Amino acid sequence: MSGYALISEETPLISNLNILENIALIKEIHEHMPTRKAQTLAQEYLNKIGHEKIGQLRINSCNNAEIFDVMLVRAMMSKEDTVVILPLSSMDNLKEMQEMLKHIKELSEEKKIVILDIIENEVYYKGCGSCNIVK
Numbered sequence: 001m002s003g004y005a006l007i008s009e010e011t012p013l014i015s016n017l018n019i020l021e022n023i024a025l026i027k028e029i030h031e032h033m034p035t036r037k038a039q040t041l042a043q044e045y046l047n048k049i050g051h052e053k054i055g056q057l058r059i060n061s062c063n064n065a066e067i068f069d070v071m072l073v074r075a076m077m078s079k080e081d082t083v084v085i086l087p088l089s090s091m092d093n094l095k096e097m098q099e100m101l102k103h104i105k106e107l108s109e110e111k112k113i114v115i116l117d118i119i120e121n122e123v124y125y126k127g128c129g130s131c132n133i134v135k
Contacts (some may be wrong), residue, residue: 004114005075007068008086013059019046019070020055026077038077045073049103065099072103082112 013022023045024038033041043055049069059067075083085104104113 003080004082004084005078005080006084006086007071007075011071013067013070015059018056018058019062022070023074023077026074030079042073042077045076049073049106068100069103072107076107076111082114085113085115
């Protein structure tokens with residue numbers, strides 16, 4: 001593929017689905033993957049970034065960092081080669097940003113991940129050698 005998957009506040013998760021359903025939906029719709037197989041793959045991604053136990057939760061039970069991680073995993077499930085992350089006002093503090101960057105690093109071996117943000121936020125991305133940051 002030559003397109004990109006987008007992580008943005010403009011591409012929200014579906015509130016009446018649980019986490020696994022939200023993530024698996026990408027494979028189910030775009031690739032006609034069976035639900036059980038798509039949810040198993042989604043759970044594998046969640047396990048990889050330390051979220052083994054949130055699959056059955058709904059979005060309103062998750063904090064902002066967990067919601068970002070779910071959006072990241074959902075984007076990783078797409079057929080696209082590149083994931084583009086737009087600025088997220090939902091990230092409340094530097095600790096959440098550091099967790100986000102850690103999870104991006106853990107998943108960036110599979111796809112190119114590009115972060116678009118303003119220059120003033122550059123300090124948040126220190127140490128993210130695998131992040132492609134466009135200012």
